[in-house]
Amino acid sequence: MxxxxxxxxxxxxxxxxxxxxxxxxxxxxxxxIKPVGNVHIAGAVAATAAAAGPKSGKDIYNSACAACHAAGVLGAPKTQDAADWKPRLDEKGFDTVWQNAVKGINAMPPMGTCGTCTEDDIKSAIEYMVEGVE
The missing domain is CATH 1.20.5 (Single alpha-helices involved in coiled-coils or other helix-helix interfaces)
Known part of the structure; x- marks a missing residue:
């Protein structure tokens, strides 16, 4: 049992x-096996993504510039370091420094490492990096 x-x-x-x-x-x-996307038919009105809004210079710096400029990698001027920035700004002026960042200079590629930034975004990031430098 x-x-x-x-x-x-x-x-x-x-x-x-x-x-x-x-x-x-x-x-x-x-x-x-669940769908990973949506099918959109040609001619149909597609939904648009909401704009994220403008990023601050600090946000852009943190996402694209800090890797080199926080530590001065390959001679990059360190963020908010007067000894690194003042001679550049005095000799070349802000606009030239900005255009160098846009076009690339020395080890820095054009637009730095920010593939989605506009020229104005780069300008905002530089303005953040030179804050307090007099």
Whole structure:
């Protein structure tokens, strides 16, 4: 009698485990094959993304400039360091420094490392980097 009870208990446990595992597998499959995008038909009006708004010079600096300018990598002038910035600004002026950043200079590629920045974004980032330099 005890063997029959153990066998019945084993069958019930195995059935419950199998159903649970099958459900988890089905959920995983549904998750893996769910659509990753939307289909847009030519000629139909597409939804537009809301503009994120302008970024501050500090935001641009943190996302694209800090990697080099925080530590002065490859001679990059360090952020808000008068010893690095003042001679450049006195000799060349802000507009030349800005255009050098836009066009690239020495080890700095054009537009720095910001592939989505406008020239005005670069200007804002430089204005942030020279804050307090007199």
């Amino acid at each position: 005890k063997i029959k009870q153990l066998l019945a208990l084993g069958v019930v446990a195995l059935t419950v485990f199998s159903l649970n595992a099958a459900q988890a597998t089905n959920d995983e499959i549904k998750n893996r």
